[in-house]
Amino acid sequence: MARSMHVRRPATLASLAAELGVSRTTVSNAYNRPDQLSPELRRRVLDTARRLGYPGPDPVARSLRTRKAGAVGLLLTENLSYAFRDPAAIGFLEGLALACEDAGTGLLLVPANPEREDVASVHRAGVDGFVVYSVPDDDPHLAAVLERPVPTVVCDQPDMGTVDRVGIDDKGAMYGLAQHLISLGHRRVGVICMRLARDRNDGFVTPERQHAAHFHVQRNRLSGLAEAFSEAGVDWSRIPVVERFDHNIASGESAAAQVLDADPQITALICCSDILALGAMQEAARRGLRVPHDLTITGFDGIREAEQAGLTTVRQPVLEKGRAAGKLLLDTNERARPRSVNLSTELIIGKTSAAPRGASEERWFGP
Amino acid sequence: MARSMHVRRPATLASLAAELGVSRTTVSNAYNRPDQLSPELRRRVLDTARRLGYPGPDPVARSLRTRKAGAVGLLLTENLSYAFRDPAAIGFLEGLALACEDAGTGLLLVPANPEREDVASVHRAGVDGFVVYSVPDDDPHLAAVLERPVPTVVCDQPDMGTVDRVGIDDKGAMYGLAQHLISLGHRRVGVICMRLARDRNDGFVTPERQHAAHFHVQRNRLSGLAEAFSEAGVDWSRIPVVERFDHNIASGESAAAQVLDADPQITALICCSDILALGAMQEAARRGLRVPHDLTITGFDGIREAEQAGLTTVRQPVLEKGRAAGKLLLDTNERARPRSVNLSTELIIGKTSAAPRGASEERWFGP
DNA sequence: AATTGGTTCTGAACCGTTACGGTCACTTCA
DNA sequence: TGAAGTGACCGTAACGGTTCAGAACCAATT
Known part of the structure; x- marks a missing residue:
């Protein structure tokens, strides 16, 4: 076999064409437009390609030429x-x-x-x-x-x-959730949210920081809460809002602890995600607080784990x-x-929300 | 401003160089080798780039030249x-x-x-x-x-x-699991495995198909089982092995049903994945079979859901x-x-495996 | 004055392919 | 018989960069 062994560089479409004595176009067509050349030639091209170890047109070069990356x-x-x-x-x-x-x-x-x-x-x-x-x-x-x-x-x-x-509609969805809690009688609540900016701030959030949050989702959820509770006569600036940079169960636990330490009187803990809410549930359990009897806890997202836990939350179609x-x-x-596409959400009322312990139902029907 | 408005084509490195009256090399260096040109020129290049809307070197062209896709x-x-x-x-x-x-x-x-x-x-x-x-x-x-x-x-x-x-070591791991079951006294068992080839075969698997399986993992797990049970004197060819193409809970349920219908006497159901095992658990529950009292069920993988369920399984470091x-x-x-890297696995003995109901413990110590 | 060294910039080759607009020989049809 | 059509193949020009060996220039050293 006269097959040259000094082929250091791998074969290219051009070298293949040279070997075959056809134009590069024809080799290209053998791969991309089989109808543009005779079946025999095409077979000959493909056979020679195999023999030379040509792996087919280089994807990057093709991308450059076709302006498509796939x-x-x-x-x-x-x-x-x-x-x-x-x-x-x-x-x-x-x-x-x-x-x-x-x-x-x-x-x-x-x-x-x-x-x-x-x-x-x-x-x-x-x-x-x-x-x-x-x-x-x-x-x-x-x-x-x-x-x-x-x-x-x-x-x-x-x-x-x-x-x-x-x-x-993050704001609207959270507004709806807040209204549910308000109608149950909750006025003294705490909030746990995810990171609001690129800097780590594991702790309480000032109203300014809430407002200036760089995460659209969090900003809007907080804003929905603020609006609903303000309309219900609650002074939003006095509501404890705690932020966590890392988004996991442990963050939910520690944030819940921080809120509950700050105001043990709260009747509901509103979490900006199910993950945080699941963490909050664990902290509540650790403290012997019964959910929802002693404490209402809500989430956001509607993940499967939340459903299994019966969490009151907003389901979004992720x-x-x-x-x-x-x-x-x-x-x-x-x-x-x-x-711009807005997908719809659904308020899921689970087993983790109820009227606050001390609340008398009648209060909401009286004058 | 004399800025030409007929710029249909987006700017390229070459057009930018032309506009600036420098070589393409220099523009390239402005992006890739800042130390190769004076800071002033570099700034001028970058400013002009911004003005012309040049988004920086095209990634595909760069990849072609550097032979790196990143x-x-x-x-x-x-x-x-x-x-x-x-x-x-x-x-x-x-x-x-x-x-x-x-x-x-x-x-x-x-x-x-x-x-x-x-x-x-x-x-x-x-x-x-x-x-x-x-x-x-x-x-x-x-x-x-x-x-x-x-x-x-x-x-x-x-x-x-x-x-x-x-x-x-799929085979070895499954061999170990099988030995655990054998030592508990299980001899009459059923097996549920994932797809063994590209064709759909939702049903019983012949020994030939087991042997010829195109999925290395499944082939080896089955082979580990076959070896262990054969060594324990069990005629492996009589063990019902059921295959499912789709890998989900429902598959585990229906496969378990199929095995249990074929031989209601089996004392253990060995599943080739935790997902299938979780499905089998559901089917067992549906039939009123108590695990592990009436039926032992094992999985493979060691996913979190399995851990929560207390499944006996092989944990692998996915x-x-x-x-x-x-x-x-x-x-x-x-x-x-x-x-070639082989990672180690761990046999997790959970709450879903026990000695078969009728088995007398002494039997394994007598002559 | 010649050499050295350093910085800054350039020219040309090259990466491997496909798009575009042909050419050319060979039918087909009026 | 000549015009039009068809199938098979080709040449050239991009596509948008990077790279390397120098060129040009200037200051410092011998």
Whole structure:
């Protein structure tokens, strides 16, 4: 066999064409447009490719030429692995993955460590579009994404006016939950929320910080609460609101402890997520507080674990949110951009909310 | 302002260089090698870039030139979204994501619908390497990955001799579990396993099919069982083994029903995954069988839900598996390839296994 | 005055492919 | 018989960067 053994460089489409004595176009067509050349030649091309160890057209070179990467990027601005620990994030991912596989598109998880301000990963991502999921509105990664000349859809973010958006009415949903509690008779409540900004502030939250929160979702949920309770005659500035940077059960526990220590008289603990609420339940149990008899606890999200626990919460369609984001991004119909999609939520009244212990029911019917 | 408004095409590095009257090299250096040009010029470049709306070097073009994509591909050969529904897969993903973010690398989820034989997604993926997680050994997507000239690590797959591998000793682990059951006195058992090949076969499995199973993991777990029970004098070919294509609780329920209908006398139900075992628990409850008094049930994986249920199972370090796979892939030290990593497992004896009801303990100590 | 060294910038080659607009030989049909 | 059509293949020009070996310049040293 005269097969040259000095082939250090792997075969390319050009070298294959040279070997065959045909043009590069023809080799390209053998892979991409079988109808553009005779079956015999095509077979000959493919056989020679195998013989030379040519693995087929290089995906990156193809992407450069066709201006298509065949993938969408997902920006989470959390340690990437966080996405796999939070049930709501997992649901979102599943929905997004669903939309991607329908379109035959890849899904690139972009590493965006919130600690370092390293935006290079966003610049390096070879994608046809971005989905940005619940990052602070002042996040440099978000800014970097918006500078990229590709379609983007933001999720659980404020409407930017320039890119598609998917979300829910966080404020309205929380307002509804608050009204439920108010109608039960709760006036003296405590609140536990997730991180409000990029800086860690594990403790009480001033009204200013609530207002200036960089996480759209948290800001709106708090604002819904504030509005409802203010309308009910409660001085919102006196309500203890505790923030936790890390989002896990332990945070819910310690935050609940902090609120209950600050005001043992509260009758309800409103949590901005189910995870935090589940933690609060544990702290309540530790203190011997019976839920809902001694203390009402509510969550937000409607994750499975919450359902099992019978938690009073707001269910939001996390999977649908992911799917909607994917569909919006992959829908080539550019006309109507930017679009804004609001998904509906549902108030789930579980076994963790009831009238406060001392409350007389009649009080709400009297003059 | 003389700013030309007929800029249809977005700015490129070349157009920016032309506008500035410098070479392309200089513009490139402004982004990639700040020390290679004077600070003033660099600022001028960056300012002009902003003015022209130049978003920085195109990632795809850069990848083509540098031969680095900054991402690794993950092949699952399951509907992509499945990865987010199976706790073990989620754990693996988390570990892999951990390794990726440590390296600042993206993680591309490659869509590989098992239904269609469409391998194009593998060809299109612009990645520096692949992780292949638990696909059948005859999967065309796997073959396509192996043809790509990039490093690959397979997980829960047979050792291919040519690429890195991460896994556990499935056979040994299951052998150990079987010995536990044998020592308790179980001889008449039933088995529930996950899909053994790409074709759907929801029902009993012949010994041939067990042997020829295309899923390495399942094949080895069954083989570990067969070996242990054969050694204990049990005719393995008479043991009912039921297969389910879909991996979820409902499959576990229906499979358990099928086994129990076939042989109501079995004293233990060995499931090849915790998910299936949890389903079997539900079916047992439905039939009024008390676990472990009337029926022993075991799982495999050691997911959190199993722990909560007190399931007897084999715990495997799913997160570590993902992390190891990522580390192997991202470790540039090419020398020692291919490498093979076996992680250790742990037999968890929970509350779902006990001696069979009729068994007299003494029997195992007599002559 | 010649050499050395350092900084700043350039020219040209190269990465591997596909899009576009042909050419050319060979039917087909009036 | 000539015009029009068809199938098979090709040449060229991008696509948007990075890289490396120098060139040009200036200051400091021999």
